[in-house]
Every structure is written in C-alpha cells, then in structure tokens.
Amino acid sequence: MSVARVAVVTSGAGVEHDVDLPLIVDALRADGLSAEPVVWNTASVTWERFDLAVIRSAWDYVERLDEFLTWADATAGVTRLWNPASVVRWNSDKHYLGELARRGVSVVPTRFLEPGRGITPADFDGADGVVVKPAVSAGALDTARYEPGRHANAARHARMLLDRGRSVMVQPYLPRVDEGERALVFVGGAFSHAIRKDPLLTEPGVIDNNLVPHLGVAPYRPTEPEIGTAVAALATVPSPVAPLFARVDLVLGNAGEPVVLELELIEPNLFLQTDPEGLGRFVEAVAARAGAAH
Ligand SMILES: Nc1ncnc2c1ncn2[C@@H]1O[C@H](COP(=O)(O)OP(=O)(O)O)[C@@H](O)[C@H]1O
Ligand SMILES: [Mg+2]
Known part of the structure; x- marks a missing residue:
C-alpha cells in the first residue's frame, strides 16, 4: 500500500505560532505517514492529492467565514476532511x-442580540457584570467584560458589532x-x-x-x-x-x-505538548482515518 498523505491545515499565524502543528506533523511522519502543513487558502493547492485533510490552525477563518465554509465544502468534496464540513459550519457560529x-x-446563560433589532439597558444587567462578544469569534477578539452598572459602555460595544451586521452575545461574567x-x-x-x-x-x-x-x-x-x-x-x-x-x-x-x-x-x-499520550491518540486517530480507501 502507498503511504497515506495527510494535509495538516493551518494559516499564516498558525505556521508561526501553533505549537501543536510541528508535534503532529513529526508524529505522523514517525508513524510512517506523509504529512505536511498546508495553509488553507493557498490557491495552488490540489487537495485531491491528500488522503485526508485535518484542520489544525486555520485561525483567520473568523474574518472570512463565508470563504472558509466554501473551502471546507469544496475540500470535503475531493478528500476526507476532519472535522466534517457540516460540523465545521455548525460550530462556526456560537448560536x-x-x-x-x-x-x-x-451552558453559560447567553442572550443573543441580532442586527436590525433594538437593544435595551436591561440586556446588560448582571450582578457580577457582563461579557459582550460576537457570535462568530475566536481568540477573545472583540470581547470585553463590563462591571455592574456599566450598561452604556456595554451597549456601545454591542452596537459597534451590530452595526457591522454581526450577532452579539451577552453573558453574565462568571x-x-x-x-x-x-x-x-x-x-x-x-x-x-x-x-x-x-x-x-x-x-x-x-x-x-x-x-x-x-x-x-x-x-x-x-x-x-x-x-x-x-x-x-x-x-x-x-x-x-x-x-x-x-x-x-x-x-x-x-x-x-x-x-x-x-x-x-x-x-x-x-495542548498536545502537555500530554504525550494525547498526541499519540490524536495521531493514531488521524492515521486510522487516512488509511482506508476513499
Ligand atoms: N461569561 C464569561 N465569564 C468570565 N470570563 C469569560 C466569559 N466569557 C468569556 N470569558 C473569558 O474570555 C475568554 C474568551 O472567550 P470565549 O467565550 O472563550 O471566546 P473565544 O475563545 O471564542 O474568543 C475566555 O477564555 C474567558 O477567559
Ligand atoms: Mg475560548
């Protein structure tokens, strides 16, 4: 049987900062697979040549969600994509x-505020204050905490996101x-x-x-x-x-x-660097899914 080829999908920031990425690539290679980091939106990549693409650190998807979801659907059409494209779509919006x-x-009690609908000061009530964040988010971007009574500041934050057409979540600060x-x-x-x-x-x-x-x-x-x-x-x-x-x-x-x-x-x-056995389990799971015929 030929060697299974795995694309470990990343981004510009992922190549520089993802500590899991080199651990996974090295461990897959040590396991006898061909593995290479691939930036998800590189135009020249032929995804068909991989037996499996595992999304690892496509950290910029938040800023280009439609493009990323289209990419996931297209990639899932020509190779095995993990997690599945439908799961990626579902998970990309914290609704x-x-x-x-x-x-x-x-779950942390969450109030969703939607663009085009009104907001009231009561939306930002919370005995320990509130957290305001976008429904599509990662890495704590555009996220802040407000102390009790700071309704006007919290509302200004929410309005800034809503005016950009983004859904907003308000949660009690835990x-x-x-x-x-x-x-x-x-x-x-x-x-x-x-x-x-x-x-x-x-x-x-x-x-x-x-x-x-x-x-x-x-x-x-x-x-x-x-x-x-x-x-x-x-x-x-x-x-x-x-x-x-x-x-x-x-x-x-x-x-x-x-x-x-x-x-x-x-x-x-x-956090695979904290748990070598976890790294082993991850690599084994990737190898199992890369091996079987399409
Ligand atoms: N309701 C909350 N109460 C306390 N801390 C919070 C709350 N929501 C977010 N945080 C803090 O902000 C960080 C980022 O928020 P999170 O909901 O994990 O969004 P994301 O990681 O997708 O940006 C959390 O890791 C946590 O430290
Ligand atoms: Mg988080």
Missing part, C-alpha cells in the same frame, strides 16, 4: 450555545473563571486529556484584541461532573460520526457547577 441550552446542557477555565480534549469521541488556564478578561471595560489567549496552562484532571457536562455537550453535535477532535471549555458557575463556555470543533489548541 449553537442556545441549542445546547434547549437540549438541557449546562467570577469563578479565576479558579481556571478548563479545556477538555476529546479524540475520536473519547476523553483524552485536559488543561486549566488563567482568566483572560482581567481588565474590565477594555476591548484588547492582542490578548494572549492561553495563559497559565497546566495539565488538569477534570472532575466527574466536568466530564459529564462535556460529554453531554458533545452529544448535541449534529453528526452521525464522532468528531476526530473536540475541545470543550468549561467554567464553574456560582454554585460550583461546570458550565460550557464553548465547544471547539474547528481549530482549537489541543
């Missing part, structure tokens, strides 16, 4: 949090994020490993688009309730097959219950 809540998963946000990584549908990280929105009232998204990362052993919540969240993904990779980000609510902050099925950091 899915509303769906999770309706299905009984414990102070127990200070104990660490948990990121649970799943490979092939099974829990693999987890980390905790420091809170990001330490300065209220400021939109800082240069925040370093993962600070204070350390391996973390999740509790049973945390694993249960993450599994329940993943059960809502509209796909008959388990995602190749998934990350469920959790924060503790005021009563200590884990709540889902986001479900990452497109291009999450997988």
Whole structure:
C-alpha cells in the first residue's frame, strides 16, 4: 500500500505560532505517514492529492467565514476532511450555545442580540457584570467584560458589532473563571486529556484584541461532573460520526457547577505538548482515518 498523505491545515499565524502543528506533523511522519502543513487558502493547492485533510490552525477563518465554509465544502468534496464540513459550519457560529441550552446542557446563560433589532439597558444587567462578544469569534477578539452598572459602555460595544451586521452575545461574567477555565480534549469521541488556564478578561471595560489567549496552562484532571457536562455537550453535535477532535471549555458557575463556555470543533489548541499520550491518540486517530480507501 502507498503511504497515506495527510494535509495538516493551518494559516499564516498558525505556521508561526501553533505549537501543536510541528508535534503532529513529526508524529505522523514517525508513524510512517506523509504529512505536511498546508495553509488553507493557498490557491495552488490540489487537495485531491491528500488522503485526508485535518484542520489544525486555520485561525483567520473568523474574518472570512463565508470563504472558509466554501473551502471546507469544496475540500470535503475531493478528500476526507476532519472535522466534517457540516460540523465545521455548525460550530462556526456560537448560536449553537442556545441549542445546547434547549437540549438541557449546562451552558453559560447567553442572550443573543441580532442586527436590525433594538437593544435595551436591561440586556446588560448582571450582578457580577457582563461579557459582550460576537457570535462568530475566536481568540477573545472583540470581547470585553463590563462591571455592574456599566450598561452604556456595554451597549456601545454591542452596537459597534451590530452595526457591522454581526450577532452579539451577552453573558453574565462568571467570577469563578479565576479558579481556571478548563479545556477538555476529546479524540475520536473519547476523553483524552485536559488543561486549566488563567482568566483572560482581567481588565474590565477594555476591548484588547492582542490578548494572549492561553495563559497559565497546566495539565488538569477534570472532575466527574466536568466530564459529564462535556460529554453531554458533545452529544448535541449534529453528526452521525464522532468528531476526530473536540475541545470543550468549561467554567464553574456560582454554585460550583461546570458550565460550557464553548465547544471547539474547528481549530482549537489541543495542548498536545502537555500530554504525550494525547498526541499519540490524536495521531493514531488521524492515521486510522487516512488509511482506508476513499
Ligand atoms: N461569561 C464569561 N465569564 C468570565 N470570563 C469569560 C466569559 N466569557 C468569556 N470569558 C473569558 O474570555 C475568554 C474568551 O472567550 P470565549 O467565550 O472563550 O471566546 P473565544 O475563545 O471564542 O474568543 C475566555 O477564555 C474567558 O477567559
Ligand atoms: Mg475560548
């Protein structure tokens, strides 16, 4: 049998900063596969020549969502794409949090504000303040926290996004994020490993688009309730097959219950440097999906 060819899909920023990328490429090669990083929107790439394309760090998709989703559909038409294009589309808009809540998963309470509809000061009420962020977002871009009573500032932020045609989410600020946000990584549908990280929105009232998204990362052993919540969240993904990779980000609510902050099925950091066995599981899952005939 010929050697399976894997494209590890990235972006300009991913090539420079994605720490998972070289680990994955090297481990796939050590496993006997052909693996190369490929920037997703490189015009000259013939995706047909790969047995599998695994999206790794297409971090700029947020700014060009339509183009990215079109690319995902087209690529899935000529090679195996993971995660599947339909899952990528579903996960690219955090309106899915509303769906999770309706299905009984414990998520951070989220109010969605839509372009063309009015907003009121009450939209920004919250005993511990609120967080305002776009529904299509990554890396804490255009995200800020407002202290209680700062309705006018929060509303100005929301209006700035709404005027650009973007849906907005308003959430209560969850102070127990200070104990660490948990990121649970799943490979092939099974829990693999987890980390905790420091809170990001330490300065209220400021939109800082240069925040370093993962600070204070350390391996973390999740509790049973945390694993249960993450599994329940993943059960809502509209796909008959388990995602190749998934990350469920959790924060503790005021009563200590884990709540889902986001479900990452497109291009999450997988923190494989913190868990060599997790890297092994990931590479094994990629190899298994790259091997069988189309
Ligand atoms: N409701 C919230 N309460 C406390 N912190 C929050 C809240 N929402 C976001 N944050 C902080 O902002 C960061 C980025 O927000 P997140 O919802 O993860 O969006 P994304 O990572 O897609 O930009 C989180 O990692 C967390 O530190
Ligand atoms: Mg996040």
